[in-house]
Amino acid sequence: MKIMITDRMLRAMKPAGAGTRKMIWDSAVPSFGVRVTDKGQVTFVIMRRLHGRLLRRTLGQYPVMSLAEGRAAALEALRDIARGIDPRERQAAQRHEEEQRRAHTFAAVAEEFIVRHVRKLRSGANMEAAIRRELIERWGARPGSDISRRDVVELIEEISDSGRLAAARKTFAHVSKFFSWAIARGIYGLDVSPCAGVKPGSLLGAAAARQRVLSESEIKSLWEATEGLGYPAAPFIRLLLLTGQRLREVAEMSWDEVDIEKGIWTIPASRMKGGIAHEVPLPQAAIGILKSLPRWTGPHVFSTTGGRRPISGFSKIKARLDAAMPGTEAWRFHDLRRTMRTGLGGLPVPSNVAELCIGHVQPGMHRVYDRHSYRDEKRRAFELWASRVEEIAEPGRTDNLVRLRIS
Numbered sequence: 001m002k003i004m005i006t007d008r009m010l011r012a013m014k015p016a017g018a019g020t021r022k023m024i025w026d027s028a029v030p031s032f033g034v035r036v037t038d039k040g041q042v043t044f045v046i047m048r049r050l051h052g053r054l055l056r057r058t059l060g061q062y063p064v065m066s067l068a069e070g071r072a073a074a075l076e077a078l079r080d081i082a083r084g085i086d087p088r089e090r091q092a093a094q095r096h097e098e099e100q101r102r103a104h105t106f107a108a109v110a111e112e113f114i115v116r117h118v119r120k121l122r123s124g125a126n127m128e129a130a131i132r133r134e135l136i137e138r139w140g141a142r143p144g145s146d147i148s149r150r151d152v153v154e155l156i157e158e159i160s161d162s163g164r165l166a167a168a169r170k171t172f173a174h175v176s177k178f179f180s181w182a183i184a185r186g187i188y189g190l191d192v193s194p195c196a197g198v199k200p201g202s203l204l205g206a207a208a209a210r211q212r213v214l215s216e217s218e219i220k221s222l223w224e225a226t227e228g229l230g231y232p233a234a235p236f237i238r239l240l241l242l243t244g245q246r247l248r249e250v251a252e253m254s255w256d257e258v259d260i261e262k263g264i265w266t267i268p269a270s271r272m273k274g275g276i277a278h279e280v281p282l283p284q285a286a287i288g289i290l291k292s293l294p295r296w297t298g299p300h301v302f303s304t305t306g307g308r309r310p311i312s313g314f315s316k317i318k319a320r321l322d323a324a325m326p327g328t329e330a331w332r333f334h335d336l337r338r339t340m341r342t343g344l345g346g347l348p349v350p351s352n353v354a355e356l357c358i359g360h361v362q363p364g365m366h367r368v369y370d371r372h373s374y375r376d377e378k379r380r381a382f383e384l385w386a387s388r389v390e391e392i393a394e395p396g397r398t399d400n401l402v403r404l405r406i407s
Contacts, residue, residue: 002027007067015040032074044070048081057087104188107140113178122248134171149194172200212335213342216392223393225324232302233317235289242286242386244340244358247333252310254299263287278359281379283386349381357381
């Protein structure tokens with residue numbers, strides 16, 4: 001039977017005879033019709049040959065699927081068949097894609113990002129905490145592919161509006177890195193980063209370079225404040241100031257990196273920001289501090305676990321320092337590095353040597369053609385700086401700043 005199927009006709013449809021079913025074909029859309037069972041169930045169907053084989057495919061049940069929706073589904077299925085595609089296979093592929101999309105929630109992919117990438121970074125602990133706090137809590141249950149540019153902008157603006165401008169910049173960097181990593185792996189259904197086209201400078205303004213340098217009175221106050229901290233915090237902070245190296249470069253120092261007799265500390269490439277090993281000729285003051293420290297069975301110089309793990313809990317250490325330095329303008333541990341480099345600038349130390357002291361590579365072609373180690377020049381620079389710190393912190397003393405309570 002082929003007639004123009006209408007809603008009125010479907011609503012008035014009588015069940016097929018007992019134990020049978022009947023087919024009614026639509027005169028408007030070829031190969032489209034309805035199947036009626038003896039229970040009165042009405043189902044939209046198509047029937048068409050594909051590669052010589054007769055396909056019968058159900059589209060949906062009336063009235064859950066309306067007649068208009070049935071005809072539209074039929075036309076889509078018939079177009080697939082005309083292209084040589086079985087509608088059932090296409091639907092299965094779509095279901096699989098949707099299942100994969102839902103399985104790849106932001107939280108699931110972020111956890112893999114943390115394990116495979118973040119925890120291998122020197123700053124991995126801080127980055128992991130920020131990802132969990134700012135991103136997973138907000139987007140965790142959503143498929144990663146659903147995160148839009150608007151979502152990213154709203155997040156960054158929300159953090160910025162709360163007064164945490166630096167956190168907003170770092171969060172954007174984390175989001176951008178996460179999506180770049182996920183897209184590169186090619187297994188999460190992500191093809192375009194929602195960070196594409198978003199410029200943090202446009203949202204947050206240009207980042208201002210930090211300028212904080214401790215004054216001479218603040219250096220003296222800091223040195224005195226470390227007296228009350230004991231091991232490992234006190235010698236750790238003093239070496240930060242004396243060497244000008246980065247926080248974790250000093251914190252994660254191991255005894256096998258240090259040659260006490262030669263006075264050389266070699267930071268391996270794996271622990272350097274630039275990925276190049278860095279040699280630090282230690283001044284006598286630093287050597288004296290290292291010689292005064294306990295030697296654990298574990299490898300780390302500064303540790304509260306017998307050397308098994310390096311020192312941590314920097315915020316607590318900083319809080320104790322701040323309490324011992326009332327009235328001091330806010331500062332960060334990284335400012336000690338800037339203070340040391342600025343101090344070298346006021347001493348008879350060539351600028352290129354000062355830069356090499358803090359692990360900055362030489363610019364331009366110097367990096368390629370100048371293979372001199374500058375060990376002696378750097379040693380002289382570090383000794384000059386240590387002497388200057390001694391003059392500021394303990395004028396009149398001649399024991400190279402080693403006096404320190406180790407407890």
